[in-house]
Amino acid sequence: xxxxxxxxxxxxxxxxxxxNTGKSTIFNEITGARQKIGNWPGVTVDKKEGHVxxxxxxxxxxxLPGTYSINARSPEEKIVIDFLMENKMDLVVDVIDSSNxxxxxxxxxxxxxxxxxxLLDLNMQDEAxxxxxxxxxxxxxxxxxxxxxLTTGRDGKSIKxxxxxxxxxxxxxxxxxxxxxxxxxxxxxxxxSGLTGSDLQEAIIKQRYAFIDSVLKETVEFTxxxxxxxxxxxxxxANGVLALPMFLVILYAVFQIVFEWIGQPIADALDEFxxxxxxDTVSESLASLEVADWMQSLIVDGIIGGxxxxxxxxxxxxxxxxxxxxxxxxxxxxxVAFIMDPIMRRAGLTGKGVLPLMMSFGCSVPSIMGARALxxxxxxxxxxxxxxxxxxGAKLPIMALFAAxxxxxxxxxxxxxxxxxxxxxxxVSTKFLSATKYKDETATFLLELPPYRMPDMKTVLLETWDKxxxxxxxxxxxxxxxxxxxxxxxxxxxxxxxxDQSESFLASIGAVVGTLFTFHGFGNWEAGxxxxxxxxxxxxxxSTIGVLYGLPDISAEAEDAVETAEALGTTGMAAAFTxxxxxxxxxxxxxxxxxxxxxxxxxxxxxxxxxxxxAAGYMFAVAWIISLIVYQVGRLLGFE
Amino acid sequence: MTLKDCKEGMSVKVEHIEDFALKERLMTMGIxxxxxxxxxxxxxxxxPIAVGVRSYNLAMRRDDAEKIEVTQVG
Numbered sequence: 001x002x003x004x005x006x007x008x009x010x011x012x013x014x015x016x017x018x019x020n021t022g023k024s025t026i027f028n029e030i031t032g033a034r035q036k037i038g039n040w041p042g043v044t045v046d047k048k049e050g051h052v053x054x055x056x057x058x059x060x061x062x063x064l065p066g067t068y069s070i071n072a073r074s075p076e077e078k079i080v081i082d083f084l085m086e087n088k089m090d091l092v093v094d095v096i097d098s099s100n101x102x103x104x105x106x107x108x109x110x111x112x113x114x115x116x117x118x119l120l121d122l123n124m125q126d127e128a129x130x131x132x133x134x135x136x137x138x139x140x141x142x143x144x145x146x147x148x149x150l151t152t153g154r155d156g157k158s159i160k161x162x163x164x165x166x167x168x169x170x171x172x173x174x175x176x177x178x179x180x181x182x183x184x185x186x187x188x189x190x191x192x193s194g195l196t197g198s199d200l201q202e203a204i205i206k207q208r209y210a211f212i213d214s215v216l217k218e219t220v221e222f223t224x225x226x227x228x229x230x231x232x233x234x235x236x237x238a239n240g241v242l243a244l245p246m247f248l249v250i251l252y253a254v255f256q257i258v259f260e261w262i263g264q265p266i267a268d269a270l271d272e273f274x275x276x277x278x279x280d281t282v283s284e285s286l287a288s289l290e291v292a293d294w295m296q297s298l299i300v301d302g303i304i305g306g307x308x309x310x311x312x313x314x315x316x317x318x319x320x321x322x323x324x325x326x327x328x329x330x331x332x333x334x335x336v337a338f339i340m341d342p343i344m345r346r347a348g349l350t351g352k353g354v355l356p357l358m359m360s361f362g363c364s365v366p367s368i369m370g371a372r373a374l375x376x377x378x379x380x381x382x383x384x385x386x387x388x389x390x391x392x393g394a395k396l397p398i399m400a401l402f403a404a405x406x407x408x409x410x411x412x413x414x415x416x417x418x419x420x421x422x423x424x425x426x427x428v429s430t431k432f433l434s435a436t437k438y439k440d441e442t443a444t445f446l447l448e449l450p451p452y453r454m455p456d457m458k459t460v461l462l463e464t465w466d467k468x469x470x471x472x473x474x475x476x477x478x479x480x481x482x483x484x485x486x487x488x489x490x491x492x493x494x495x496x497x498x499x500d501q502s503e504s505f506l507a508s509i510g511a512v513v514g515t516l517f518t519f520h521g522f523g524n525w526e527a528g529x530x531x532x533x534x535x536x537x538x539x540x541x542x543s544t545i546g547v548l549y550g551l552p553d554i555s556a557e558a559e560d561a562v563e564t565a566e567a568l569g570t571t572g573m574a575a576a577f578t579x580x581x582x583x584x585x586x587x588x589x590x591x592x593x594x595x596x597x598x599x600x601x602x603x604x605x606x607x608x609x610x611x612x613x614x615a616a617g618y619m620f621a622v623a624w625i626i627s628l629i630v631y632q633v634g635r636l637l638g639f640e
Numbered sequence: 641m642t643l644k645d646c647k648e649g650m651s652v653k654v655e656h657i658e659d660f661a662l663k664e665r666l667m668t669m670g671i672x673x674x675x676x677x678x679x680x681x682x683x684x685x686x687x688p689i690a691v692g693v694r695s696y697n698l699a700m701r702r703d704d705a706e707k708i709e710v711t712q713v714g
Contacts, residue, residue: 069668102694103670131695198659205667206674222695234681234690243684338699342685444662446669446704449690449697
């Protein structure tokens with residue numbers, strides 16, 4: 001009996017609708033923090049579920065991806081139709097942007113044709129009123145045979161009202177109206193008419209819009225308003241000469257917020273605390289407790305170091321996603337895609353990829369996570385594989401040191417050249433991958449420019465929180481494991497723990513890896529070992545070089561590059577590289593396998609180990625080949 | 641005339657859409673024969689273009705707009 005009541009008190013609700021209808025805002029307003037964001041299997045599409053208790057009923061809500069249709073042409077469309085056909089929901093709520101009801105009803109009609117009963121939620125009433133659109137709810141209900149409700153999205157009264165209706169409505173009382181039945185019969189007729197391919201599609205789509213127009217003619221009053229705020233704003237933000245500098249200003253502001261003003265300072269403070277205060281305190285207490293050396297090293301260098309490298313990225317991720325989510329909420333991201341498309345298309349990507357990719361010049365981790373906002377699966381994968389080629393903040397010290405040491409007269413130009421090489425390789429690689437690995441997947445450009453809106457702060461904060469949490473939980477474990485593994489390799493050899501890193505597994509593997517670079521001019525084990533530790537974190541390349549050349553305390557900061565170069569100049573390192581082989585090493589470092597943090601993020605985002613290993617191997621191969629060409633061609637041209 | 645050839649501010653009626661990869665999506669988005677379309681603007685670099693259709697705005701590339709045959713109405 002108890003089970004029975006429990007069951008009766010539970011209900012499952014799905015939210016569906018077009019993009020830009022405020023569907024996610026409604027979902028966030030209803031569920032708040034009681035939500036879980038996962039992944040639909042096999043694709044980089046968010047699966048959002050949540051629950052709420054209202055009037056004694058426990059409601060489980062799933063927020064399906066926003067789509068314009070259910071033609072199953074994209075992963076999102078396939079998810080929506082498959083989910084609704086396979087799962088019996090107690091209620092499916094179709095969220096509609098009232099100010100754009102004509103196009104929104106296309107999906108509605110398609111779902112109704114499939115026999116899926118709907119509650120139509122005509123959202124964004126405030127906007128519709130401003131645009132002179134008046135909808136007669138009763139008439140619309142009668143015309144379709146399904147219940148209709150008005151909401152304004154983030155307004156608490158609206159949400160409460162929606163929940164009241166959701167918990168009290170009896171869908172059995174509704175069914176397709178005669179008009180709708182007649183429409184469905186006509187669609188069946190067309191399907192049986194012998195038309196095929198695109199002619200058939202055209203006839204059906206025309207029939208749907210004819211039906212929508214006939215219904216709207218009787219139920220909706222349109223009065224032509226003057227130019228809207230969005231039209232005026234677009235004259236500046238998406239038009240003519242001003243749009244590009246405006247975009248650069250906004251891009252610059254985002255970059256500064258993430259890497260200068262807020263994100264990076266917090267990350268640095270965190271790093272200082274973990275690497276300094278915490279490490280010192282723990283080391284001292286472990287030493288005073290006379291804990292075994294290997295245990296001390298495991299806890300301090302392995303575990304605390306690993307946790308540190310996971311945590312220091314969190315402020316960057318939070319800040320970037322706060323900015324991206326905010327800009328997306330305003331509708332500006334669609335304008336970015338619009339104005340940048342011609343440039344990005346030449347690089348094999350789409351306009352929307354500009355913002356996440358630019359972040360790669362700071363750190364590729366938030367950049368890889370930002371790729372999720374792109375429209376097609378192909379775009380997302382290409383952006384994920386392009387981001388790590390760019391020069392992140394941790395590669396800069398490597399470039400600065402080598403440039404200062406081997407090209408003291410041209411250091412800045414050589415570093416700048418590395419940035420260019422990164423950008424060029426990102427473009428070449430994207431073109432190559434889109435013509436080979438992803439050639440069967442199409443990336444098209446057809447983009448709604450939604451009206452500018454004030455973003456819903458609850459949605460912005462929830463999205464930001466979710467990204468940060470997702471990174472910590474999903475990517476964090478992989479990154480942590482990677483860090484402990486590399487610590488182990490650096491601290492042990494087959495006979496136990498070693499004092500000197502040059503006797504560790506890392507050094508022996510370094511020697512093997514070093515031989516891979518015999519024809520690159522830097523086939524020594526020191527270079528091999530620093531390449532491996534660079535997979536832990538790019539900043540480790542410098543510290544490993546310092547340790548291996550007997551200067552363990554050198555600074556790995558780019559601004560100290562000149563002094564570090566002078567110090568290392570007195571060691572064996574000066575003789576280990578020629579100018580040319582140093583250049584080849586820089587090119588290799590610029591392009592090869594991203595750090596474990598980035599790799600862990602790729603695994604999380606693509607939801608695939610295969611993709612992660614592909615990225616690791618592919619980038620290693622690209623870097624190996626390009627660096628080899630640089631060295632060999634350089635030699636032929638007479639450089640040393 | 642195709643949508644690609646239209647000047648900013650023109651109002652046109654869609655006559656026919658050539659059969660190509662994006663046809664179904666364009667029609668789903670409301671660009672069907674008989675629909676009224678207003679050309680709003682080009683992006684700063686000339687491509688893509690933004691059009692108004694059925695009370696919302698849509699951006700598309702010029703290459704795709706070329707596949708849409710239209711007649712001018714205003």
